[in-house]
Structure formats: structure tokens, C-alpha cells
Amino acid sequence: MTAAKKAQGPVLTTRALNRATLERQLLLRRHTMKPADAVAHLLGLQAQNVKPPYYALAARLDGFEPEEFSALMASRELVRIVTMRSTIHTHTADDALALRGLVQPARTRELNMFRKGLAGVDLDQLVVRAKELVEERPRTLKEIREALLERWPDADPQALGIAARCSLPLVQVTPRGLWRQSGQVSLTTLTHWLGRDDGQEAVPDETVLRYLAAFGPASVKDFQTWAGLTRMREVFERLRPGLLTFRDEHGVELFDLPDAPRPDADTPAPARLLPEFDNLLLSHADRTRVVPPEYKGRTWLGNFAWSVFLVDGFLAGVWKLAEDKESSTITFETFGKLTKAQRTELDAEAVRLLEGPLGTGLPYDIRYEKVVGA
Structure with a gap:
């Protein structure tokens, strides 16, 4: 045939x-999978910000404990690195070693957009110098740019930073990425951070x-x-x-795949709270399998994205979490009218988050607003 x-x-x-x-995507029911196994199954989690990977797994795993995930980051079993779509993902160490090489052609194309600002720069020397800098000690991108500018003072500083980022597998070192800890973005090479280079490039x-x-x-x-x-x-x-x-x-x-699950179209799909940039929303050319056409583009504003919620398996609005020293508030902004049963499902998800390990233990409130123009 x-x-x-x-x-x-x-x-x-x-x-x-x-x-x-x-x-x-582990979203029809919560699974008892270990966090590292879930990250591997999902081929990584979007991680432009610190909290999204935690919320992503809280929506997918039963009994998820943020401290367990944070410990995997601290022990370097999970790492934060630029891979797919030139964005930061949390990967297992093995997948970081494998996938970074696979997507290198995309990083090279990205670098080519900045060639004008790199006139007169020997890229091989730049890679050597940048590697020396970040393996001497983790450095911020600003520090990397400034150090490279000393060697190539006529180059565009932004282009120098992009060249280092695209040419080297740079990871964000902890405490960046740890649960409820702060830390600026400091970078070193993946192999230096892991202390090994025994991974095989993904086929x-x-x-x-x-x-x-x-x-x-x-x-x-x-x-x-x-x-x-x-x-x-x-x-x-x-x-x-x-x-x-x-x-x-x-x-x-x-x-x-022949043996992959394809549930009946009428299978119930529970409400779920997903973080901004969740894998589910960014991993298909045609997103109508999750995003109704009338809601296209409504979760984005420039480079900013809101956290979203699903009702009956489809995008139905955005949610925001406000926390201070006295209380927490989840606000649902709906794109359309919700039934009483759907609001009850969303309330249960909000309570699960606010009263569970990801919550603060403080008094909380749940509010609903309808987005203007919805």
C-alpha cells in the first residue's frame, strides 16, 4: 500500500x-508515577519560570510532593536547560544529555540570526572562552557577556551572550528551580554540573x-x-x-503507536489547573485538540502567558494565584459560562492545590471572574 x-x-x-x-499527558487521571519517571515520560517540562514544573506535576500525579521534586533538582538528577523551541525545560539528566544534541540544529539557526553582531568574532574561540568562564564558577548571562566583551569589544553584547547560549549546553544551577527558594539564573555547562559526559545523543x-x-x-x-x-x-x-x-x-x-491508548471520545475528562507554558499547549502545530478556535491567543500577551484551566478536557479560561503572608487567593477568569458541576470540579482542584503540599497552609479564597469580551 x-x-x-x-x-x-x-x-x-x-x-x-x-x-x-x-x-x-497523564491528565485523564492522576498517576502514582515517580516524579522523575513522569518527567522522562513527558520528555521534559516547560520551565521558563520556577513554579510551573511543580504545578504541572501536581495536576498529573497523585500524592505529588514538591520537596521530592526539589530534592531531585538539588541532587542533579533533574536539570534546567534550553532544549526544545529554545526554551528552558526541566529534564532528567540523561535526557538533558541526549536531547540537547538533537535540537542543536535549531540553536544553530537561532545563532545565525545574530551573525551581524558577531562580525570579527571567532566562534570556536568564543566557545572555549565561555566554557572556561562558566566552569571556573557558575556565572550569570550578564557576567558572561561582559567577560566576552573584554575579548571582543566591537561585538554586540547581546549577540555574544546568544552565541554562548546556543553553542554550549548551559544549565541553570541550583538554588534556581528549588521549591520556595530564590536564586538568580547562574549557568555552567551540563557536563560540568553532572560530572559526567556518558550520555548518548538522542536518535x-x-x-x-x-x-x-x-x-x-x-x-x-x-x-x-x-x-x-x-x-x-x-x-x-x-x-x-x-x-x-x-x-x-x-x-x-x-x-x-499501535499499542498507545486512544480512549473513547466520550471518556470523562476532569477539570485541571495547568501552569503557564504547559507542555499540553505548546507541543502541536494544530492546538485545536485542546484549544477551541474561538479561544486561540487568549492566554498570551506578548511573551507573557497565564496559567490555564481545562474543563471537559479543553481550555476554558485562565487562573491566577496570589499569595502573601496572611492568605492565598485563586481567581478563575472564565472564557464562557460554566455549569454548576464544572465550577464544583474547579473548586475541588483549587482546594487540592491550596490545602495540599503546594499551598501555604494559610486561609484562602476562591473567586470567579468572567474575562471581558468572553
């Missing part, structure tokens, strides 16, 4: 895709299979969006004989 004929596979409705993706074929296990069913463009890579069609074609193929409601071909 030809590839063209295989593309005419069964149609998966948007709701069917939603339920399959939620199941892969594209294996990474596609892992992606489908965590985000599938998915198209080639979906994978490329997640990884920030291009020209991955060849990998999917190589894997095609061992995969199932479907179509979405628009006729786009979707690939999936």
Missing part, C-alpha cells in the same frame, strides 16, 4: 484526539516514538513544532511500517 493510500486512514475527531492526548527515530507516546497521535508538523526542528518527514516515513495512521477532521495525516 502506498503512503498516499495510508493517509486515507480512519478519522479521529477533535474530541477523540483530545482524550488520547490527555491520556498520554531521531527513538525520539519520534517517545513523542508519540507522550503527545500522539500527531502529524509530522506537530513533532517539528515540539522539537523546533525541520525536515523530519523522512524519519516518519522510515517509521511508517511500524506505526498506525489516522486523519484529523481536516484530513491531516496523524501517526501513532
Whole structure:
């Protein structure tokens, strides 16, 4: 059978895709999985800010303890590093070693955008010097730029910092990333931080299979969006004989693992509170499996993103947590009308967060507001 004929596979409705993706993302029910195993299964957690990985796992794991996750960061079993889409992710140490090399072509493309500011700079020498600096002691990006500027005073300071960031696998060292601790972003190389360089670069074929296990069913463009890579069609074609193929409601071909769960479209999906930049919202080219078309772009403002909540498996609004020394308040801003049962579900999730290990133990309030224009 030809590839063209295989593309005419069964149609998966948007709701069917939603339920399959939620199941892969550990969001149809909470799991008893260990935090490190969950991070590995999900191929990392978005971590532009410190708290999102904790909230992401609280929504997915039963009995999640932030201190356990924080201890994994402190022991360097988990690390914060730039990988997919040029953004900070929390990865297991092994995945950090593997995936950073896989996505290097995307970092090189990013660096090429700043070549003008690097005129006269020997990039090989820059990499050597930057490595010396951060392995001598962890340094902030500002410190790295200033030190490199001493060697290349005519270069653009921002471009020098970008060059170091794109050319070296730099990790954010602790206490950055630890639960309820503060710490500025200081960087060293991944291998220096781990004290080892025994990891193997991720193989594209294996990474596609892992992606489908965590985000599938998915198209080639979906994978490329997640990884920030291009020209991955060849990998999917190589894997095609061992995969199932479907179509979405628009006729786009979707690939999936034969034994992966694809729950019935009517499977109940509980309300969930997710952090800003959650994996679920950023890992597909077509996000309508989670984001209704009428809500597209409503959780973003420039480079800022709000935390979001799901009702019946789909984006239904944003939430905000305000904490001070006396109390905590969760405010739900809804995009549409919620039923009494849906509000009861959201209230239960809010109470779980505020009274659980991620809460402060102080008095709290839960409020609802409707977004203007919703």
C-alpha cells in the first residue's frame, strides 16, 4: 500500500484526539508515577519560570510532593536547560544529555540570526572562552557577556551572550528551580554540573516514538513544532511500517503507536489547573485538540502567558494565584459560562492545590471572574 493510500486512514475527531492526548499527558487521571519517571515520560517540562514544573506535576500525579521534586533538582538528577523551541525545560539528566544534541540544529539557526553582531568574532574561540568562564564558577548571562566583551569589544553584547547560549549546553544551577527558594539564573555547562559526559545523543527515530507516546497521535508538523526542528518527514516515513495512521477532521495525516491508548471520545475528562507554558499547549502545530478556535491567543500577551484551566478536557479560561503572608487567593477568569458541576470540579482542584503540599497552609479564597469580551 502506498503512503498516499495510508493517509486515507480512519478519522479521529477533535474530541477523540483530545482524550488520547490527555491520556498520554497523564491528565485523564492522576498517576502514582515517580516524579522523575513522569518527567522522562513527558520528555521534559516547560520551565521558563520556577513554579510551573511543580504545578504541572501536581495536576498529573497523585500524592505529588514538591520537596521530592526539589530534592531531585538539588541532587542533579533533574536539570534546567534550553532544549526544545529554545526554551528552558526541566529534564532528567540523561535526557538533558541526549536531547540537547538533537535540537542543536535549531540553536544553530537561532545563532545565525545574530551573525551581524558577531562580525570579527571567532566562534570556536568564543566557545572555549565561555566554557572556561562558566566552569571556573557558575556565572550569570550578564557576567558572561561582559567577560566576552573584554575579548571582543566591537561585538554586540547581546549577540555574544546568544552565541554562548546556543553553542554550549548551559544549565541553570541550583538554588534556581528549588521549591520556595530564590536564586538568580547562574549557568555552567551540563557536563560540568553532572560530572559526567556518558550520555548518548538522542536518535531521531527513538525520539519520534517517545513523542508519540507522550503527545500522539500527531502529524509530522506537530513533532517539528515540539522539537523546533525541520525536515523530519523522512524519519516518519522510515517509521511508517511500524506505526498506525489516522486523519484529523481536516484530513491531516496523524501517526501513532499501535499499542498507545486512544480512549473513547466520550471518556470523562476532569477539570485541571495547568501552569503557564504547559507542555499540553505548546507541543502541536494544530492546538485545536485542546484549544477551541474561538479561544486561540487568549492566554498570551506578548511573551507573557497565564496559567490555564481545562474543563471537559479543553481550555476554558485562565487562573491566577496570589499569595502573601496572611492568605492565598485563586481567581478563575472564565472564557464562557460554566455549569454548576464544572465550577464544583474547579473548586475541588483549587482546594487540592491550596490545602495540599503546594499551598501555604494559610486561609484562602476562591473567586470567579468572567474575562471581558468572553
